[in-house]
Amino acid sequence: MNSTNLETILEGRRSQPHQLIEVLQDVQDVYGYIPKDVMGIVAKELGVPLMEVFRVAKFYKAFTLKPRGKNVITICTGTACHVRGSQLLIDQVQGQLRLKPGDTTKDGLFTVECVNCVGACALGPVVVQNGSYSNHMTPGKLRRAIDKVQGKKKEESPHA
């Protein structure tokens, strides 16, 4: 299945080095991260040195080289969110999930990321959970949101 996906992404873009970022964006969207072997294929197909593919993948924040957790919690740390206490939200997840922004929990349930601005500044602090935006976030609300997901996991686990 993976190779068909990659085939679709590369279609019409082969031997066009300038498509590198666009291709990696699509890879990130489809796979959830940029697998190492995919980078090798992309390098060959677009005609870009592997070094350059690696550099691009490491330079832009949009790309992650490790698989991410089931739930991606993105905390906006833009100026407007910062003055309204986004640091408290980071403290909250750090305390609750015992991880640093950018990391994934051992059970693969959560990845926590920070983003410099999602452009919903009037509603800060903003947290994006799996692509859905929540405004006026408080540590309490965030704690309950995380509890909710963890609670579900407990219910599901007997069937797993």
Place this chain on the structure above:
Amino acid sequence: MPNIKQAGDLETLRQKIQKAHKKFPKTITICGGTGCQASKAGEVIEKIREVILKQGFGKDVYIRSTGCHGFCEQGPIMVFEPGNILYCHVTTEDIQEIVDKTIRHGEVIERLLYTDPVSGKKNVKEKDIPFYLAQDRQLLNYNRLVDPGNINDYIAIGGYMALAKTLGSIKPAAVIDEINASGLRGRGGGGFPTGRKWTECREEPIDEKYVICNADEGDPGAYMDRCLLEGNPHLVIEGLLIGAWAVGARRGYIYVRKEYPLAVKHAKFAIEQARKYGLLGENIFGSGFSFDLEVARGGGAFVCGESTALMASVEGKVGEPRPKDIHTVKEGLWNKPTVLNNVETWANVPSIMLNGASWFAVKGTPGSKGTKIFALTGQVKNTGLVEVAMGTTLNNIVFDIGGGSKNGKAIKAVQTGGPSGGCLPTSLFQLPVDFDSLSTAGSMMGSGGMVVMDEGTCMVDVAKYFLNFLQDESCGKCVPCRLGVERMLEIITDITEGRGTAEQISLLEDLAETVGETSLCGLGKTAPNPVLSTLRYFQEEYLAHINEKHCPAGVCKALIQYAIAAEKCNGCGSCKRACPHGAITGQKKQVHIIDLEGCQKCGICIGECKPGAIMVN
């Protein structure tokens, strides 16, 4: 599918669309921008469509889901015509009542009206709301009339008429004359005269040229470009078309941050629609002029807002700036002459061509013409996008439009221009805001972020925040930016953690000069601004940290301590539950205690404590 081959076709189409719109006696406009979607506008829109159809109003009511209105704090927002009734904070539970009362009988639902936080009065009509009244929404006003997914809406309000006029009767050189005469300056930050940029590019004797729209908007705290591109993409496309005609470009790019998924989607869709209508592609309006556009997605790098880094990124490379001894208007994208302008700049172009340079130049100050959109955020009552004529004072923006302080603490500064800008104190709030006045005051227009700060904000911490941001976002290529910012942060961290010395202030100033003068690109050259401006206007806060080891705002963790006031604590245990670090202990109905070793000083407990027993010392 209409195929527009000449200016007459556009006019016919426009009349046809307007006629079709008139068939609906009622219109509901719902904001579906990113901000309102965060307030669940998507569900509201779905629900109202469903109820309207079910109740048999399908033929009477036209529902328009628009882009951002800029009044995000109040979202989701709904406006009803006729009557101009505005409802805010609408939820799916309100929909049935809205259809029964407002749609069926024209009845106003008090509960959903907007309450002015300053006067406490309710406003029925959208146009009477003080937040809007004090503004001059030349560009933003279109957003509430246009469904960004429907090119017909844009054509109905006169869209692409400026292009038709330009291609039909204005020579490229005359277009540039008009832009020059209007006094339009780049809205992205630096304020470079747009006409001069276009002239230099046009003069290059090379066939292959490019125009680019910079929608990277990495400036945290600003979102006017998102709002314009997301809410009215065709306006930006029309601007780009006119610019391309003027400088002789046949291809263009819109470079959008990936963090703005809705803007990416709308821009892509609008380009497809414009192609289908014959407004992009070969021989547009039968003029012989051909032009096509593509969307390039940014990968989350602030430095890509810098022109050479942005162009490297469009070329699929790492977004590292290169020295600009040769300007991008001569050697830009793929080393070809390129005009790069910001979203708001392009959005201003169509109306200048349609109404003339003098119409545009009526507003503003001698050096800065027209209007400017600001993102007013932070500790004010009304947050959102604010469009005012250049030269409006900070007082007007923060107090008249913003409604003043949000939670009773005194406002002490406004941060403009993001990481490249600075913090201005209230003593400068009478300053008329334009490109030149802001840079004289040690700040910058930037793309137009305005973050209001009150007594609860520590200015040294603000400087530290921006340095952290810049250290993360610098590409790291040149020494002054990479090592200089790192050292500035090292010094500021010393100060916020109580290790600061008086000599460090002069070292900071000396270092700031070096970074500003010698860095390779604009990011580094403006990186010291947040430090310099806070040093200039809030030096007493630095000195309090250094001399008294005291953070006046109670923000810097190393200089504060949390404690529970025994006489106020009711032993409810909320703080204990809330503390993510397990640093609070206490029995039910007994006074709780904070363990100073375990306390990370995050302050989460303060928000949870109802009796207000937690103190910061």
Place this chain on the structure above:
Amino acid sequence: MIEEVTLTIDDVLVKAVKGISVLDAAVKSGICIPHLCHVPFLSDIGACRLCIVENVNNGKAKITTSCTLRVQEGMVIRANSEKVLKLRKNIAELLVAHAPNSRAIQDIAVRCGLKEVRYPFHNANCVLCGRCVRYCSEMWQGNAIGFVGRGKDRHVEYPFGKRPDTCKKCNSCVLYCPMSVTPCGEVMKTGEEHLCGKCDSQMAMAEKIPGACVWCETGKSFQCARYA
């Protein structure tokens, strides 16, 4: 036919071949502009910023790196004005405070007249001048190493941290690295880093004739454009 232009550097009229950089023109004429990331036969990236000069145009002086600035007829350059010397000294200070364990960097600091470092020393082993990266990609099309990451995380690395087959083991990356020449005496241990400052004669010359090439030892061992 080689076209020549005439420009003024530090009040001296200099003839230079059209198309070369101001840095090359100055160094060839015996005017010293300290530099680190510039290597005569590699592309210029303007990363170290040591070679900054003032380019005076219509009475306005603009600070720019001379390695990336092409000579032009009638150009007026101030390579060693008071302002340039001060800024250059501050950049040298940043460099030596970051990576004191390099003779090249210590020598450059002396040449820039640096007598005191106002920051705590770090003991980094790379200043990201990119000589190795450019040598590898430009001379050998090796692309075996590159700048990875950004901001404070930027570093030189193989793709995925593993030496690729495209590496020809030519060792140029080591030869051209300013960190490969350790300071006179011992390698400084963490906590014992300092400004070397043993070369009194160099310091005296840096103070008396900052703008004149003195055929310094740094240049000889370190590919200064003068020796090219």
